[in-house]
Amino acid sequence: MMRFEGTLKDWNYDRGFGAIAPRQGGQELFVHASAFPSGSEPPQVGEALSFEVAVDQKGRKQVLRVQRSDGPPAPPSHGDFLAPAANRERQRALSQGSGRRWSFWLLVAGVVTLSAAGAGLWVANIKSGGSANYAQAAKVIKVSKTR
Known part of the structure; x- marks a missing residue:
């Protein structure tokens, strides 16, 4: 060689x-x-x-x-x-890969935070009358079906 x-x-x-x-x-x-x-x-x-x-x-x-x-x-x-x-x-x-690892966990934390905020807004909407609007719409549908 x-x-x-x-x-x-x-x-x-x-x-x-x-x-x-x-x-x-x-x-x-x-x-x-x-x-x-x-x-x-x-x-x-x-x-x-x-x-x-x-x-x-x-x-x-x-x-x-x-x-x-x-x-x-x-x-x-x-x-x-x-x-x-x-x-x-x-x-x-x-x-x-420490930089990539931190970026990944930062992304996960952001998704969890946004999900929790969205769930909180959804619950607040239901408590503040969102469910009343739903119940009222359900009554209208029942009334229209019985006529």
């Missing part, structure tokens, strides 16, 4: 996977922690790597047998990479 060179562009420390950008260009490749030597340190974003590529049963490219290059880590291609610890926190917050 042929070895390729690339740079680790992204890494999810909690789940143990990330993406490698090949030095030759092309699409970023998925890489799992199992492709790294066992017992090695976790990879760092921006680190230069060499790796092999195979195709799995579903036809997707798979990174195998990753090795760390001897040189210093390659600088990130843009300056907004986070430090590994901050990246872990960012990944954890994104994976938990």
Whole structure:
């Protein structure tokens, strides 16, 4: 198998996977922690790597047998990479979907509140004569049927 060179562009420390950008260009490749030597340190974003590529049963490219290059880590291609610890926190917050969870419960609370308000208005209408109007309409129907 042929070895390729690339740079680790992204890494999810909690789940143990990330993406490698090949030095030759092309699409970023998925890489799992199992492709790294066992017992090695976790990879760092921006680190230069060499790796092999195979195709799995579903036809997707798979990174195998990753090795760390001897040189210093390659600088990130843009300056907004986070430090590994901050990246872990960012990944954890994104994976938990906290914003979506709050939005969902806010929506549920709004629906319950509106339902309760509507039920209260309906009961108030019945108590304030809504039922009397209904009873009066029922009498008119009875009278018209008997004639």
